[in-house]
Amino acid sequence: MAASQVAAAGIDLSKPYGDKYGCINRNGQEVAADQMLLLTDTDLITAASACTFSDKQAQADGSLVVTATCEAEGEEGQEPTKFTIKRSAKNAKKLVVTDEDGNVMGEVSRCK
Numbered sequence: 491m492a493a494s495q496v497a498a499a500g501i502d503l504s505k506p507y508g509d510k511y512g513c514i515n516r517n518g519q520e521v522a523a524d525q526m527l528l529l530t531d532t533d534l535i536t537a538a539s540a541c542t543f544s545d546k547q548a549q550a551d552g553s554l555v556v557t558a559t560c561e562a563e564g565e566e567g568q569e570p571t572k573f574t575i576k577r578s579a580k581n582a583k584k585l586v587v588t589d590e591d592g593n594v595m596g597e598v599s600r601c602k
Contacts, residue, residue: 500552501575503531506601507585511537513601527596529587534573536595538563541571552577 506516512528512535514521526537534541534556541560548554553576559568571590578584578597587595 500577501548501554501585503529503575506530507598508601509596509598512598516601525596527587527598529575529585529598534558534560534587541573544570 506513506528507530508516508528509526511521511523511526515523515526515535516528516530524537526535528535532543534543539560539562541558543556543558545557546554547556553574556573556575557570558573559570561568573590573595574588575585576588578586584597584599586597589595
């Protein structure tokens with residue numbers, strides 16, 4: 491049920507999205523990069539943290555609000571957080587990931 495709701499919202503995470511280094515590293519840490527963003531249907535991975543999704547809510551505007559628990563490099567414990575994933579205004583094939591404070595974490599494309 492959830493998968494069809496996500497597809498209906500226009501954001502399909504069945505294939506990974508990432509920036510250049512996120513896509514290179516999608517199968518494991520192949521290249522060290524201080525800038526990295528990888529988005530899958532279950533996780534958001536950056537150079538400094540790994541977040542596992544616990545809930546995805548499709549919004550009326552076509553965006554996706556994701557609740558996740560994140561582990562930051564060098565820190566103990568997990569921190570619950572929310573992200574918003576929406577289509578880029580500049581390029582409909584790209585997705586923009588924003589944290590709960592409204593800071594843009596990055597723009598990602600579907601990995602080839």
